Amino acid sequence: MKEKPFMAAVSTQRDLRLDLFRGLALWLIFLDHIPSNAVSWITIRNYGFSDATEIFVFISGYTAAFVYGRAMEEHGFIVASARVLKRAWQIYVAHVFLFAIYLAEIAYVAHSFDNPLYTEEMGVRDFLASPDVTIIQALLLKFKPVNMDVLPLYIALLVGFAPVLWLLLRAPSLALIASAVLYALMWTFDWNIPAYPSGNWVFNPLAWQLLFVFGAWCALGGAQNLSRFLNSRVLVAAAAVYLAFAFGIAMTWYFPRFGALVPKFVGELIYPIDKTNLDVLRILHFLSLAVITIYFVPVDWRYLRSRVFKPAIVCGQHSLEVFCLGVFLSFAGHFVFMEVSNRLPMHVLVSVAGIAIMVGTAKLLSWYKNVERKGPRPPAAKPGYAGSDVR
Amino acid sequence: MRRLPLLLALMVLAGPAVAEQRPEHPAECRVAAHLAESSFPLPQVARAIAAKKLAVLVIGAGSSRLPGPGGAKNAYPARLQTALAEKLPGVAVTVATDVKMRRTAAQMVEAMPVDLAATKPALLVWQTGTVDAMQGVDQDQFAQALDKGINIARSAGADVVLINAQYSPRTESMIALGNYAENLRWIAVQQEVPLYDRFGIMKLWADLGTFDFYSATKKLDMAERVHDCIGRLLSDLVVQAAKPENPSPAGLR
Numbered sequence: 001m002k003e004k005p006f007m008a009a010v011s012t013q014r015d016l017r018l019d020l021f022r023g024l025a026l027w028l029i030f031l032d033h034i035p036s037n038a039v040s041w042i043t044i045r046n047y048g049f050s051d052a053t054e055i056f057v058f059i060s061g062y063t064a065a066f067v068y069g070r071a072m073e074e075h076g077f078i079v080a081s082a083r084v085l086k087r088a089w090q091i092y093v094a095h096v097f098l099f100a101i102y103l104a105e106i107a108y109v110a111h112s113f114d115n116p117l118y119t120e121e122m123g124v125r126d127f128l129a130s131p132d133v134t135i136i137q138a139l140l141l142k143f144k145p146v147n148m149d150v151l152p153l154y155i156a157l158l159v160g161f162a163p164v165l166w167l168l169l170r171a172p173s174l175a176l177i178a179s180a181v182l183y184a185l186m187w188t189f190d191w192n193i194p195a196y197p198s199g200n201w202v203f204n205p206l207a208w209q210l211l212f213v214f215g216a217w218c219a220l221g222g223a224q225n226l227s228r229f230l231n232s233r234v235l236v237a238a239a240a241v242y243l244a245f246a247f248g249i250a251m252t253w254y255f256p257r258f259g260a261l262v263p264k265f266v267g268e269l270i271y272p273i274d275k276t277n278l279d280v281l282r283i284l285h286f287l288s289l290a291v292i293t294i295y296f297v298p299v300d301w302r303y304l305r306s307r308v309f310k311p312a313i314v315c316g317q318h319s320l321e322v323f324c325l326g327v328f329l330s331f332a333g334h335f336v337f338m339e340v341s342n343r344l345p346m347h348v349l350v351s352v353a354g355i356a357i358m359v360g361t362a363k364l365l366s367w368y369k370n371v372e373r374k375g376p377r378p379p380a381a382k383p384g385y386a387g388s389d390v391r
Numbered sequence: 392m393r394r395l396p397l398l399l400a401l402m403v404l405a406g407p408a409v410a411e412q413r414p415e416h417p418a419e420c421r422v423a424a425h426l427a428e429s430s431f432p433l434p435q436v437a438r439a440i441a442a443k444k445l446a447v448l449v450i451g452a453g454s455s456r457l458p459g460p461g462g463a464k465n466a467y468p469a470r471l472q473t474a475l476a477e478k479l480p481g482v483a484v485t486v487a488t489d490v491k492m493r494r495t496a497a498q499m500v501e502a503m504p505v506d507l508a509a510t511k512p513a514l515l516v517w518q519t520g521t522v523d524a525m526q527g528v529d530q531d532q533f534a535q536a537l538d539k540g541i542n543i544a545r546s547a548g549a550d551v552v553l554i555n556a557q558y559s560p561r562t563e564s565m566i567a568l569g570n571y572a573e574n575l576r577w578i579a580v581q582q583e584v585p586l587y588d589r590f591g592i593m594k595l596w597a598d599l600g601t602f603d604f605y606s607a608t609k610k611l612d613m614a615e616r617v618h619d620c621i622g623r624l625l626s627d628l629v630v631q632a633a634k635p636e637n638p639s640p641a642g643l644r
Contacts, residue, residue, distance in 0.1 A: 120453025
């Protein structure tokens with residue numbers, strides 16, 4: 001294997017914190033996706049501007065650069081691009097699978113539920129009236145049901161990732177600046193991708209790419225360059241102040257009486273906090289959370305390998321499967337609320353059981369991967385790039 | 392006839408209580424009464440009440456109506472009219488409606504000038520958002536439609552009350568109300584328009600077990616009681632927001 005000058009940029013040690021926080025983000029996304037789930041009160045979106053999506057996208061960018069950056073250095077641009085696209089294809093298939101489950105759910109509700117109070121809401125059935133259009137639009141990633149917007153975003157980000165990665169490996173700062181320029185242009189000209197039946201993508205890839213590329217940039221040495229700033233107390237204090245400010249604003253959403261305490265100009269400055277286009281306030285909130293987290297959880301934090309965090313870490317290591325499972329489980333959880341009970345104990349039970357299923361499945365996948373790696377391969381199978389342990 | 396003294400006695404006992412609380416809503420409505428508060432005044436409504444003639448126009452989509460022959464009579468616009476008439480003795484209250492299924496905010500704005508010219512209301516009650524959420528209308532376009540509608544109503548001399556979506560637990564995982572609800576709330580604050588938080592009220596009823604919104608039925612009884620409560624609580628909000636002691640720029644009375 002040839003040593004290349006920028007080889008050192010891609011570190012070889014996998015940072016367990018990435019798996020831990022991606023696993024936690026997957027849990028939070030699951031909890032947030034169950035409608036009216038009382039347990040979702042614990043998730044971070046209620047206490048500030050950003051939510052688990054930012055964590056997920058950032059870490060996905062980080063790990064994508066980590067995995068495919070090494071592939072690009074070792075095997076070149078074509079091979080690495082092919083792998084990235086294969087990954088995008090896998091995610092696409094997973095998304096279509098989830099869409100099938102969604103269609104089943106909506107068909108069930110359309111069939112079993114009738115109440116004159118909800119004639120307006122039953123308009124969701126209209127999508128079933130013309131399945132030809134609905135399904136084709138879904139396959140084109142234009143029709144995206146509720147809570148099924150993250151995977152299309154991920155697909156779009158990966159499809160465009162190979163050239164970005166190429167640039168990141170050669171001129172990381174330039175790549176990051178280009179990403180920021182695209183973000184700024186998107187805001188200036190209102191660029192987004194159209195959706196069906198109307199409107200645009202809920203997660204605008206042209207906006208969210210900034211966080212993805214920033215994650216990738218961090219993985220390729222950016223984090224090391226930043227490390228002397230990251231340990232500065234001034235930065236940590238600034239992050240803490242910003243988080244406190246966001247917390248205060250978030251409280252006015254639940255206690256409107258506090259809203260009067262927010263000066264009018266502050267309200268006009270910050271609202272609306274745009275999730276579709278990844279508002280700057282959301283980026284800052286995520287960065288503040290990251291700064292605080294990195295400060296208190298260093299890479300060699302001794303508890304990282306403790307049993308307590310193992311369940312979250314193992315989920316983070318199988319993020320695609322666990323994410324899809326989480327979306328399915330949130331459908332199923334909502335179904336349980338409808339058909340069995342909608343009281344608090346059931347909310348807790350469904351939330352805990354869902355996370356337990358996610359952890360169990362992730363452990364099973366780890367076991368499966370181990371078996372496949374150890375076991376004798378069928379003679380026909382040649383060792384290749386496809387299907388290797390890319391995660 | 393033997394029961395008459397008893398009846399009289401009961402009436403005497405109950406009299407003060409009734410007088411004190413009149414006009415009173417059924418207990419099931421009342422649990423959510425604190426959510427039907429307005430932080431903004433309705434000066435045109437106050438003026439209309441002073442002139443003893445209050446015309447209201449309700450523009451909405453499917454959730455502002457009830458199916459069936461008695462639908463128009465039992466849906467919340469008609470219940471609002473009854474409740475307002477009870478609360479405002481001596482004031483001629485009329486409620487006109489323009490309610491059609493499957494209309495987005497922008498489509499309702501198109502109908503607005505004609506409706507306003509025809510009914511000349513002091514108050515426009517505007518129920519919107521659910522259809523926009525189902526069709527995934529662009530957030531900016533939704534917000535612009537709201538702004539435009541409010542401005543049209545104001546220039547036609549009407550105050551505006553916005554009504555947000557219903558709480559519908561069965562379809563929660565299929566209709567992404569979140570951003571639309573936030574936009575509606577934000578536009579209401581920015582334009583200083585009262586928002587009637589139908590979603591919050593119904594959610595509270597669901598949490599308290601007042602109504603079971605999960606039940607699948609073709610019967611209208613629960614839907615009628617819900618609309619009755621929605622109309623009554625809306626009348627609370629309107630009357631409270633039109634009270635002269637509310638700070639109003641016009642400085643009425």
